[in-house]
Amino acid sequence: MAKINPFKAVRPTKDKAGLVASRPYEDYTEGELKAQLQYNPFSFLHIINPGYKFQHEITGEKRFQLVKNRYLEFKEEEIFIKDPAPCYYFYKIVTRNDSFFGIIAAASLEDYENNIIKKHEDTIAFRENLFKDYLKVVGFNTEPVLLTYPDSAVIDELIEEAMNTRPEYEFTTHNKETHFLWTICEPKIVEQIKREFEKMPALYIADGHHRCSSSYILSKESKAENPMHSGEEPYNYFMSFLIAESKLKIYEFSRLVTDLNGWSKEEFLMQLDEQFRIENRGSQLYSPKSKNHFNMYLDGEFYSLFLRKTNYEFTDSLSTLDTYILYEKLLKPILGIQDLRNDLRISYIHGKNDLIEMKSEIDSGRFTVGFGMLPLTIEEIKKVADEGLIMPPKSTYIEPKLRSGLTIYEF
Incomplete structure (x- = not known):
């Protein structure tokens, strides 16, 4: 029985979503990165590359703290807002050749520990601990772990209904991808989604094994340090993007x-x-x-x-x-x-x-x-x-x- 919860996401205001959203840092060429940092003050790259503000390359825990500082600045300037109620987030990407859609949600690290969320890839301890230390300092995660689930007609129908309404975000990127996001906070729909995942005996990690493992290590540390631990603290979960098995695209x-x-x-x-x-x-x-x-x-x-x-x-x-x-x-x-x-x-x-x-x-x-x-x-x-x-x-x-x-x- 998989436990997949809604959560209160921090996210950009509607008018700035397309400016904030960025590809993974390593995907940019040096020229692209420089242009984004120089000409787009709203890019999320300013948060994950905080040294740009000082024209200085910064590494280690000092960088982690500056990442947190830049993030807090985005919140103080109200570039980012936090949803008042827990939501699921339906997300759709249309590329030149494909279309993908799924649900952004909070997945249970207890399910990961108990092998309800299953892995197929080994992890490297150094990378696990480095990202765990990063998460501990910054206090947030913005890269969902890609999970896949057995195709569900009920979930497909709920997503299809949502896609007939106006999305919260809709923007197109330079590489001709169009992104859509819907916030799903209505209690009745939230409960339907939660129940559907509870029927599933297992989910599988498709991508993001290190992120998942790092979150698990951090959750164990946080639990040990919290005498009032209840099991429902945010550190007991990790952000995931859940997509039906038939919708994945697998390359060699x-x-x-x-x-x-x-x-x-x-x-x-x-x-x-x-x-x-x-x-x-x-x-x-x-x-x-x-x-x-x-x-x-x-x-x-x-x-x-x-x-x-x-x-x-x-x-x-x-x-x-x-x-x-x-x-x-x-x-x-x-x-x-x-x-x-x-x-x-x-x-x-x-x-x-x-x-x-x-x-x-x-x-x-x-x-x-x-x-x-x-x-x-x-x-x-x-x-x-x-x-x-x-x-x-x-x-x-x-x-x-x-x-x-x-x-x-x-x-």
């Missing part, structure tokens, strides 16, 4: 490697031949067509690699994943890559960027060889999570990606 990551681990091209191909059936596809762009089928780009030519299943044993849901197979049969034993997160010899391109980018990176000499595969399915992700297993890093690139600053969760 291609793998690029800088060298052949000391093998000549011919030796490398012979090593591969023991594990895969290899076919040279020439210089034309080539994509895999089925599971356990990979493409490879090497020395100006594409190859297809078909797993030799007589040399491989499928033992659980993890062993069936193409990302795991590629690691176990090629990247680790042949190319010598043990640590997929930290080895500087490997890099990744998400599947929204097509084969042309892989070819370009290798033709430029920055990398020697590249590998691609089909994206995983939501069924594969759920099976891994249900079995308590962990997928290899960079197994999925999942959309939608939300803007920062539209709804803020305080604790």
Whole structure:
């Protein structure tokens, strides 16, 4: 039984929503970032990059405190307001090729602890604790964890009804995305939504494992420090964006490697031949067509690699994943890559960027060889999570990606 609650969001006034909302900080080029900070005083980037005010780069806890200061300034200037009553927030994004909609809400960290909210990705302790320290100082979170739930006709109908009314926000961004947000505070509808989620035995983290884990660590610390702890304090929850399983868009990551681990091209191909059936596809762009089928780009030519299943044993849901197979049969034993997160010899391109980018990176000499595969399915992700297993890093690139600053969760 999943506990998904409404909450009182802090959010921009209607006239400034499009100016405040920003992409993730790392998505901006240096030039874009400078332009936003110089010419848009309402951008949320001023909060997460507080050193700009002093023309000085600031790191560590000093930066965290300045982030909080900038945030408080936005509230004092009434750029941000706090809703007087708990609400759900229906959010829709229309891109050039897709449309996504879901619910922004507060999800229970007790559900995360009890595996009602299930994960499929491992986390790094350093990143968990760094973001936990950040949250503890600033006292708010603006990046929802992406959760997915089984399709619900009731929730779809409620969202559809809301979309026939005038949204609280509607704005279009420079990359031609249109964003809509509706506030849902009517008690009867709030109760319907809450009950629908209570019927669901499990939810799954699609994106945001580190954010979720950091919130969990902070909640445990806050509980220990609060002798009046009741279980309903805001620190017992985290902001989430809940989207139906059928509405997610899942892409793969291609793998690029800088060298052949000391093998000549011919030796490398012979090593591969023991594990895969290899076919040279020439210089034309080539994509895999089925599971356990990979493409490879090497020395100006594409190859297809078909797993030799007589040399491989499928033992659980993890062993069936193409990302795991590629690691176990090629990247680790042949190319010598043990640590997929930290080895500087490997890099990744998400599947929204097509084969042309892989070819370009290798033709430029920055990398020697590249590998691609089909994206995983939501069924594969759920099976891994249900079995308590962990997928290899960079197994999925999942959309939608939300803007920062539209709804803020305080604790």
